[in-house]
Amino acid sequence: MRRISDLIDGLAAGVSVRSVDGAGLGPSVLKTSAVDQGRFLPNEVKTILAADRGRARCNPVAGSLIMSRMNTPAMVGDVGYVDKTYRNLYLPDRLWLARSKRGARTDMRWLTYFFASEPGAALLRGLASGTSMSMQSIPKDRVLALEIETPDADEQRAIGGALAVAERLIATLERLLAKKQAIKRGMMQELLTGHTRLPGFTAKWDELRLGDHVSYVKNVALSRAQLDTSSALRYLHYGDIHMTSSTVLDAARAPMPRASSAIAGRAGLLCVGDLVFADASEDPDGVAKSVEITGVPPEGVVPGLHTIAARFEKRVLADGFKAYVQFIPSFRTQLLRLAAGTKVLATTKAHVSSVVLSLPAVVEQRAIATVLRDADKEIAALGVHLAKMRAIKQGMMQQLLTGRVRLPAEVAR
Structure with a gap:
């Protein structure tokens, strides 16, 4: 059992700055939606107004954890792992950044997955309070005082690496599914308007x-x-x-x-x-x-x-x-x-x-429907595969992050 304060170097917050929707227009501030169940989403940002750019501070840096300190009751305490440094992005005052404490050798990917798991997320949500049921906040000192079961640094790294492999597979499937859905939307736009005709069909609509x-x-x-x-x-x-x-x-x-x-x-x-x-x-x-x-x-x-x-x-x-x-x-x-x-x-x-x-004539309608239905089946099959992979990752988290299942010693070295 180790305190969070023994694992991380503290919780640093950004500042509140004025901003507008949109990215790519200059330095940007993260939205609270930039962290989602262990993932960091660097595109969830707003552009900082020029007058406030000098006030912005606290960049997401490689190997750090970002935590939502203020959010809705269901999302307060949400976390994301940062795998590289973003010099043009800044944290708002509603997000905290944590890095490994010097000498502790804490694997921040492992700690992120712990807080993204149901037991870890429940610990953080249990610390939240607020006068409004729609918005709650977590006190910094209570997070730092939390005690959690902690494997040694080598096992942390091995667990984090195993879960990261599952995460990458999920991300690959998500990209493939999004691509297939976009292709199908394009097919519908072409085939349902007659801009593109299937081979063998030339009759007037x-x-x-x-x-x-x-x-x-x-x-x-x-x-x-x-x-x-x-x-x-x-x-x-x-x-x-x-x-x-x-x-x-x-x-x-x-x-x-x-x-x-x-x-x-x-x-x-x-x-x-x-x-x-x-x-x-x-x-x-x-x-x-x-x-x-x-x-x-x-x-x-x-x-x-x-x-x-x-x-x-x-x-x-x-x-x-x-x-x-x-x-x-x-x-x-x-x-x-x-x-x-x-x-x-x-x-x-x-x-x-x-x-x-x-x-078009009914015979061409049937041909169009067959093509689109085949695309639907492919998308549905990918969706099932993605759901299974997410379930596998969830099961891995439940087993590895609680110590119920241990990785082979050679993996943890």
């Missing part, structure tokens, strides 16, 4: 008004409190549409709220191929958010509160392609122009029906 080729399935508005968990009938709530990252919904397999079968006579049952929109959003990006139904259970599923369930003629919109209609730029533009409301933007059946789109 036709304009059509959606209202000439759609019918609507009657929905039923129930609050969460009115749902019946004992019923078999499934209920699609608009919040479930907003919360999913997928463009499709297999209602036969997805966990969904249940509604009393007594309401079935008041609402229509969804079918495979139906496109269900959330008709309200607080965010412009949520306007036109929809899912295409790819499976229904025998007991049925009904469209619920704040949903618009559209059933398009299959000769006009192909199954599989409907999921991507929400990403057609002109579709979003038309719905955004019509969306009404100040705090909440509302879409109606009339709005959807009024949209005019330029669309």
